[in-house]
Amino acid sequence: MKLAFNIAKRFLLSAKKQTIVIILGIAVGVSVQVFIGSLISGLQKDLVDTTIGSQSQITLANDESNQYIDDYTNIIANINDNQSNIKSITPTITTSGQLSINEDNENIVFRGFEFSSANEIYKIEEKLVENSTMPNSSNEILLGLNLKETLDLKINDKVYYNDNNPSAKSNVELTVVGFVDFKVLDLNSSWVVSNLETTQDILNIQTTETLNVEMQLKDVFEAANTRDSILLTLNQSNIEAVTWIEKNEDLLAGLEGQSISSLMIQIFVIISVVLGISSVLAITVLQKSKQLGILKAMGIKDCGASKIFLFEGFILGLFGAIMGILLGISLLFVFSTFATTSDGSPVVPLDINPSFIALSALIALTASTLAALSPAIKSSKLSVIEVIRNG
C-alpha cells in the first residue's frame, strides 16, 4: 500500500511536466464546474426571488368563493405551532371597487393588511415614496404610485370608496397618507392598501374574519408538502390552500430546465476529466511498462501494480481538485467584484455554496480515481515476459 503510493508519487514527480498538465486539466474542469454551478444556482435564486419573493407562496381561503375564513388567529397560531417551513404568515383581505375624488373615478383593488406581518411579504414600508407614512389609524390608505398621477392626488387628500360588494358600506371617506412604488405597473396603477380593520369595516365583516391567510416559506420548493401538512393539521374541510407552484407553472418549468442544463454541464465536465485522465494514465502505463515488468519480476503482485495507477489517479485528482477550487473561487471573486452594475451589485448573481464546492471536489477526486481504473487493470494484466524479452 505504502510502497504503491510511493512509487505512484515518484512516477508523477519524474514526469513533472506531464503531471502539471493533467492537474491543470482537472483544475480547469473543477473550476468550470464550481463557477457554472454557482452561477446557475445564483440565477435560480434570483429568479425565484424576483418572481415570487414578494408574494404569497401558500394562500389559504374558504373553499366557497366570496366566503371568509373565520377565527383566523387560531389558524395562524396552529400553523406557527406545527409547521417548520414557514418564514412569515399574515391575514389579508382583497376586494375591489371604485375610488373617487371630485369628478374622477378609478377602478381599484382594495387590500387590507396587518402591516406588522404583511411587511415581511410585501415590504410595503421599504417601498414608500417620499413623505409617505404607514397608516396608523382606521380609514387611512396608501396608493400605488401611478394612482397618484391618474387621480391627481397628494398626501392628506380625502377620497371616497365604493366597494363592488353589495353588502359593503358605500361612500366611505378615506385619507391618503402615502404612495407606494411596488415596481410593478399593474400594482402601481391598481392597489389601494389599508389596515385589516378598515377593510373589515368597509365589508361589514367580523374582526375575527379574513379572506386569505398568506405565507412565505423558508424552502419554496417544499411548498406542496407544507401545504399538505397544513391542511392535515388544520383539519378544517372548508379551507383550501393554493401554492405558488400552481400559479407559476412556467417559472417551475424554467427552473427545472436550468437545473437540468446545469446537471448536463457538470456531467460533461466530469466525462471530459475522466477521459483526459484515463487516456493520459493509459499512456503512462505504456511508458512505465518496463518498470512494471521489473516490479513484477521482483514479486509485486498484480493488485499492487494496479494500486500504483489508482494512487496516481487519486493524487492527480486531489491536487486537481484543490487547484480547481482555488481557481473557481478566484473566478467567482473576480466576477462578483469587477463585473458589477452601477449600484455596485454583481451583474451575475452568484450563489457560493461551500457544500456544493466540496461536492464538486469530491466528484473530481472520485472521477480521477475511477479514471485510473482501466489503466490499473491494464497494468495488472501486463505480462513480465513481454517486457523482459523486448528489452
Place this chain on the structure above:
Amino acid sequence: MDNILELKNIDKIYGVNTKNPYQALSNINLIFKKNSFNSIIGQSGSGKSTLLNIIGTLDSPTKGEVIFNNQDISKYTKDELAIFRNKSIGFIFQFHYLLPEFSAIENVLMPYKISNSKVNQDIINRAHELLEIVGLEKYKNQLANNLSGGQQQRVAIARSLINSPNIVLADEPTGNLDSDSTEAVYNLLREINKNNNTSFIIITHDRKIAEKTDRIIELKDGEVYTDIEK
C-alpha cells in the same frame, strides 16, 4: 535434500494454438544442487532465455514440472508465485532493468519493500554493505538513470541479493560490459556464491566465462546437448 531445483520433462511450445507453433524447449530434465554455480551456453535461439524464464516462474512450461526445494511450483497461483519470486529468486537481466526514477540504494531496497511495509536499520545496513561489495557505496544516492551501464549492472546484482534468495538467475549479466568489467562481475558473483550459500544459474555466450563455473549446460535447438560438471 541437496537439490535446490529440479526440472522434469519440460516442453515449451510458443503459439500452441496458432498455425505455426514453435517448440522452443523439448524434454528438458535437469537437477541443480544447492550452492552450485552453473552456466548455460548455446547458440542464439537455442532456448536459453526461455528456460531461465521458466525457472524464474516468469513464464510457464507447456508441459512438465518445476520443483523448487521439493515444492511443485507449477501449481502456485499468480500471487503465490509473486511472493515466491520475491523471497526465493534474485534476477539479473541482460539489460540492467533498474527503476530509473529511483536512486541506487532505493533500487537495491525495492525487493525488500515489496514484501515488508517497514524498512528497518538492519536492512538499510545490508543494502549499504551490498553496494559496497559491488563497489558503488559512493553512488548510492544517484538516480539509476545517471549511472553508467556497468554501474547499473552492479546495482542490479546488489538488488538481486537483498532478500537473500536461494537462487540467482542471470541472463547474460555482462552482455554489454567490456572484458575487464565482465571479469570483475564474475569474480563478484563467484565470491557471493561462496560466502552466502546462494546458487547461481548464469546464461552466457562467452565460453571463457563459462569455463570458470562448476557446471556448463549447453543447449541446442531446445534440447540439452552437453552437460559437463567439473
